[in-house]
Amino acid sequence: xxxxxxxxxxxxxxxxxxxxxxxxxxxxxxxxxxxxxxxxxxxxxxxxxxxxxxxxxxxxxxxxxxxxxxxxxxxxxxxxxxxxxxxxxxxxxxxxxxxxxxxxxxxxxxxxxxxxxxxxxxxxxxxxxxxxxxxxxxxxxxxxxxxxxxxxxxxxxxxxxxxxxxxxxxxxxxxxxxxxxxxxxxxxxx
Amino acid sequence: xxxxxxxxxxxxxxxxxxxxxxxxxxxxxxxxxxxxxxxxxxxxxxxxxxxxxxxxxxxxxxxxxxxxxxxxxxxxxxxxxxxxxxxxxxxxxxxxxxxxxxxxxxxxxxxxxxxxxxxxxxxxxxxxxxxxxxxxxxxxxxxxxxxxxxxxxxxxxxxxxxxxxxxxxxxxxxxxxxxxxxxxxxxxxxxxxxxxxxxxxxxxxxxxxxxxxxxxxxxxxxxxxxxxxxxxxxxxxxxxxxxxxxxxxxxxxxxxxxxxxxxxxxxxxxxxxxxxxxxxxxxxxxxxxxxxxxxxxxxxxxxxxxxxxxxxxxxxxxxxxxxxxxxxxxxxxxxxxxxxxxxxxxxxxxxxxxxxxxxxxxxxxxxxxxxxxxxxxxxxxxxxxxxxxxxxxxxxxxxxxxxxxxxxxxxxxxxxxxxxxxxxxxxxxxxxxxxxxxxxxxxxxxxxxxxxxxxxxxxxxxxxxxxxxxxxxxxxxxxxxxxxxxxxxxxxxxxxxxxxxxxxxxxxxxxxxxxxxxxxxxxxxxxx
Numbered sequence: 001x002x003x004x005x006x007x008x009x010x011x012x013x014x015x016x017x018x019x020x021x022x023x024x025x026x027x028x029x030x031x032x033x034x035x036x037x038x039x040x041x042x043x044x045x046x047x048x049x050x051x052x053x054x055x056x057x058x059x060x061x062x063x064x065x066x067x068x069x070x071x072x073x074x075x076x077x078x079x080x081x082x083x084x085x086x087x088x089x090x091x092x093x094x095x096x097x098x099x100x101x102x103x104x105x106x107x108x109x110x111x112x113x114x115x116x117x118x119x120x121x122x123x124x125x126x127x128x129x130x131x132x133x134x135x136x137x138x139x140x141x142x143x144x145x146x147x148x149x150x151x152x153x154x155x156x157x158x159x160x161x162x163x164x165x166x167x168x169x170x171x172x173x174x175x176x177x178x179x180x181x182x183x184x185x186x187x188x189x190x
Numbered sequence: 191x192x193x194x195x196x197x198x199x200x201x202x203x204x205x206x207x208x209x210x211x212x213x214x215x216x217x218x219x220x221x222x223x224x225x226x227x228x229x230x231x232x233x234x235x236x237x238x239x240x241x242x243x244x245x246x247x248x249x250x251x252x253x254x255x256x257x258x259x260x261x262x263x264x265x266x267x268x269x270x271x272x273x274x275x276x277x278x279x280x281x282x283x284x285x286x287x288x289x290x291x292x293x294x295x296x297x298x299x300x301x302x303x304x305x306x307x308x309x310x311x312x313x314x315x316x317x318x319x320x321x322x323x324x325x326x327x328x329x330x331x332x333x334x335x336x337x338x339x340x341x342x343x344x345x346x347x348x349x350x351x352x353x354x355x356x357x358x359x360x361x362x363x364x365x366x367x368x369x370x371x372x373x374x375x376x377x378x379x380x381x382x383x384x385x386x387x388x389x390x391x392x393x394x395x396x397x398x399x400x401x402x403x404x405x406x407x408x409x410x411x412x413x414x415x416x417x418x419x420x421x422x423x424x425x426x427x428x429x430x431x432x433x434x435x436x437x438x439x440x441x442x443x444x445x446x447x448x449x450x451x452x453x454x455x456x457x458x459x460x461x462x463x464x465x466x467x468x469x470x471x472x473x474x475x476x477x478x479x480x481x482x483x484x485x486x487x488x489x490x491x492x493x494x495x496x497x498x499x500x501x502x503x504x505x506x507x508x509x510x511x512x513x514x515x516x517x518x519x520x521x522x523x524x525x526x527x528x529x530x531x532x533x534x535x536x537x538x539x540x541x542x543x544x545x546x547x548x549x550x551x552x553x554x555x556x557x558x559x560x561x562x563x564x565x566x567x568x569x570x571x572x573x574x575x576x577x578x579x580x581x582x583x584x585x586x587x588x589x590x591x592x593x594x595x596x597x598x599x600x601x602x603x604x605x606x607x608x609x610x611x612x613x614x615x616x617x618x619x620x621x622x623x624x625x626x627x628x629x630x631x632x633x634x635x636x637x638x639x640x641x642x643x644x645x646x647x648x649x650x651x652x653x654x655x656x657x658x659x660x661x662x663x664x665x666x667x668x669x670x671x672x673x674x675x676x677x678x679x680x681x682x683x684x685x686x687x688x689x690x691x692x693x694x695x696x697x698x699x700x701x702x703x704x705x706x707x708x709x710x711x712x713x714x715x716x717x718x
Contacts (some may be wrong), residue, residue: 010295010371017363023402028405028435032420035431047428075425118423125498175424 008029041128048119048170051138052131063096063159070130070157074103080176082115082143087150090137095159102150103136103172106142115141117172126168129161141175201703205708210305214703215282215295220600222279223303223593227669228312229271229552230586236264241624241658243641244651257641259318265329266347269447270354271311273581276589277450278303278361278451279714281389284596287694287701288383290374292712295367303360310353317343328639333421333432337413344414348407348626349678355400362393362400364713369393374693376712380474383692384467387474388453391481395442395449398485403439404596430495437488445484448548448580449477451588452519455541457521457692458595463530464540464689469522476515481513493564502561509559513552536610536688540591551579554629569639572632578625581619582661590617590668597675598682602700605675609667616664621658691716 039047070093072086083106093099107113117137121127133137136151143149157168202208202217212218239260243251252260282300286293294300317324322342327335336344373382382390408418409432419425421432452473460467467473486659489497489505497505523545532538554576558564567573590613597605627650632638634648643651682699696714697705 010367013367013370014296014363017366017397020397021359023401025401025405027437031402031435031438032409033433035428036435039428050401099604116424121579124496149357154510173423177424 005130010144020179020184043179048121048127048130048132050132051135052133064094066095067092068095068157068161069167070099070155071169072101072103073169075171077173077175080115080174081109082113082174082176083148084115084172084174095156095157095161098154099132099157100152100154102152104148104150105141105143105174106146106148108144111147112145112178113143113176114178116140116145116173118175120171120173122169122171126161126165129158129165130170131156131158137172191535202204211301213293215286215294215297215300216600216701218294218300218304219279219281219283219590222275222282225304225307226272226276226589227672229267229275230665232315233264233267233272234665236260236267237658240264240514240524241655244643245655246652247643247648249642252641254641255323255326258328258639259324261639262325262328262331263314263318265327266314267311268581269443270351271307273447273585273589273683274358275307277389277392277447278358279363280450280454280592281361281365281588281594282668283600284694285368285389286387287697287705288692289369289372289377290693290706290715291368291372292365292704292707293352295372297480299360303357303364306353306490307357310350310357310502313346314355315352316340317346318344330436330438331383331410332411332645333413333429337421340414345411348411351407352404358396358400362396363491365393366387366397374706374709374712374715376715377693380471381715383453384456384470384473385450385453386479388449388456388477391477392446392449395446395481395484399442399446402435402438403443406435406439409435430492433491433492433495436548437483437491440491441488442481442484444577444580445480447585449481451544451548451585452477452593454588454592455523455544458537458591459526460691461687461689462535462541463527463532465526465530466691467522468525468528469518471503473522476518479515480512483508483515487512490559490564493561494568500552506559506561510556515554516552516706517711520545520552531702535594536605536607536614537591537595539614539618540594541585542589543614544591547582547583547587547621551576551581551584554579563628569637570632571636571638573627574638575628575632578628582592583621583626585615588622590614593668593672595687596694598686599674599699599701601675602682602698603658603675603677603679604682604686605658609671610673613664613667613671617661620657620661620664624654624661627651627656629656649658 036047069090071090072088074085083104085104087102087104090100091101097114103117105115119137120131120137121130132155132181134152134154136153141149143152150156153170202214209217209221212221212526239252240257243249243257243260282294283500285291314324320343325331325336325341325344325347327340328346331347369382369386381391409418411419412418413422419427421427421429456467456473469641487505487509489501490509493502493505527542534542554572558567558573558576594605594610630659631647631650631654634644636651684698685695686699687695693706693710694701696710
């Protein structure tokens with residue numbers, strides 16, 4: 001430090017620090033995908049993972065006599081006027097057994113609306129064991145004025161689900177995205 | 191000493207251009223400190239509105255939306271406008287003098303990093319006069335309150351935060367470059383005064399987290415204006431993500447506001463105890479440990495949002511771990527005072543009050559760190575009491591201690607000790623009447639950020655408000671003391687305080703416009 005010109009060493013230090021600043025700004029944005037990955041791995045926040053795909057001939061079969069209660073809930077986000085709810089409040093499943101349940105939605109308004117359902121599982125740690133083969137939440141729903149639809153979910157509960165979990169709740173919150181231009185592919189990943 | 195050198199730089203320029211174009215670290219330090227004091231009064235005025243509304247239950251003075259604007263603006267102005275610029279101002283004034291450097295490493299950038307600040311805060315404060323009103327979503331600006339449901343003025347807020355961040359980043363680059371490259375010969379790292387050490391570490395924290403804050407407000411900007419969905423659940427985003435990114439910035443930020451305070455107290459207590467600081471090395475390591483730990487505890491602000499139990503345990507234990515290096519510091523301060531020949535001038539009074547009251551704030555922090563207990567305390571006045579104890583009799587008292595301690599060096603005159611002591615005692619009594627009852631309010635269940643409350647909270651709120659008015663009014667004494675001291679008084683000697691050690695006390699009082707144009711004699715550099 002003492003032998004070299006202090007101005008050039010200051011310049012080098014400042015360059016390094018500026019790189020650190022830019023790096024940390026980028027890191028702030030990197031936290032976004034990182035957060036999704038961590039949520040996906042850990043089921044943090046009750047985020048379910050996206051469409052579960054398996055080989056066509058390996059339809060899962062009930063692998064245990066355990067019974068798990070899966071409850072269904074629905075809520076509308078602020079300003080969403082659709083009538084929205086599950087057709088059955090709860091079902092009992094054996095781990096590994098594929099079940100189909102459905103939700104119904106009705107657009108009470110006299111104009112076309114688009115909705116998007118976002119799933120969440122409680123308890124959080126159960127989220128990663130709920131595998132969805134098919135779900136209306138993988139796509140946005142467009143309903144004509146007054147139209148009413150039934151929307152299906154095909155799912156099974158992974159056999160590795162911890163013993164202590166006997167009941168889990170799948171909840172959908174429905175958002176009005178009529179005026180949004182969102183990239184739906186991004187959502188379908190959930 | 192300038193006679194032997196170029197003659198073109200004798201003293202300050204005259205008039206307003208001195209302040210607009212100055213590259214002198216002492217001028218810029220003064221600008222920062224005056225700006226910070228102005229913001230302290232502005233943020234304090236907002237606090238007075240809050241305490242006046244909470245004086246009794248019911249809605250008396252302001253409507254709830256304006257109340258929310260007051261809590262938001264109070265927090266933002268105090269954090270970014272009062273506390274942080276005050277520490278940067280002290281760093282500007284003192285660091286070059288403490289390490290025997292002639293000025294900051296990047297004097298022109300220094301000018302810029304100060305002068306963008308008034309614009310940032312003018313922009314932020316101007317929202318109060320706009321139709322949509324000032325930001326009303328709390329200083330933590332959680333999405334979607336600050337995105338989907340924000341007033342239109344949120345964009346002014348976003349750009350104000352960008353400018354404040356740019357100012358802080360430039361300031362910290364400057365401080366790091368000064369400390370690493372401009373120390374006088376013989377001033378090794380482990381001989382640096384602790385104020386310099388704590389600021390070096392703080393500057394690194396700022397460089398690490400201010401860009402993340404810039405990132406999070408940029409994401410908000412995109413969500414609001416460009417249709418992205420970082421924090422919008424309908425578009426596949428997640429509002430909880432906001433809280434994670436915000437607190438990744440926010441927790442180191444609270445240490446940014448307290449580490450320089452540790453440095454100040456570590457300078458003042460040895461002076462008035464007339465002993466060397468106990469455990470200098472452990473102070474340095476403790477500061478570094480606290481800085482490191484600050485990066486891995488952020489989620490303790492959000493225990494209630496839903497987290498795996500393993501996560502809650504991790505953040506709980508990591509948070510409690512911070513009590514260890516902090517305890518080392520408190521022990522060292524007490525050990526420095528132990529059997530010292532102490533005198534109790536105003537800076538020492540503020541420093542001792544800092545040690546006692548900051549430690550109390552630390553203890554309530556430990557209570558909040560206990561995850562299951564936090565579910566009870568979360569978003570209550572207990573949290574308000576906790577962080578005001580660490581920030582007001584913590585950070586703010588340390589700044590006042592620093593002002594009293596170095597004021598004779600800055601102005602060349604001794605301040606009025608009687609008025610100083612009066613300021614201290616009124617502040618000390620006021621701050622405790624103000625914040626101590628808030629612990630009880632919080633434990634009894636009063637939520638924070640509400641303009642009205644249930645009747646059973648009336649008595650403690652009344653007491654708290656009286657304390658608030660007392661504390662607020664007493665700060666005007668500080669203004670009087672400083673103005674009196676700038677104008678004149680008893681001449682200060684170079685050393686000012688009998689027990690003061692360090693390079694800044696080897697130059698005249700007031701410190702000449704240019705100091706250490708030639709490096710100081712290495713013999714003057716004391717082992718700490």
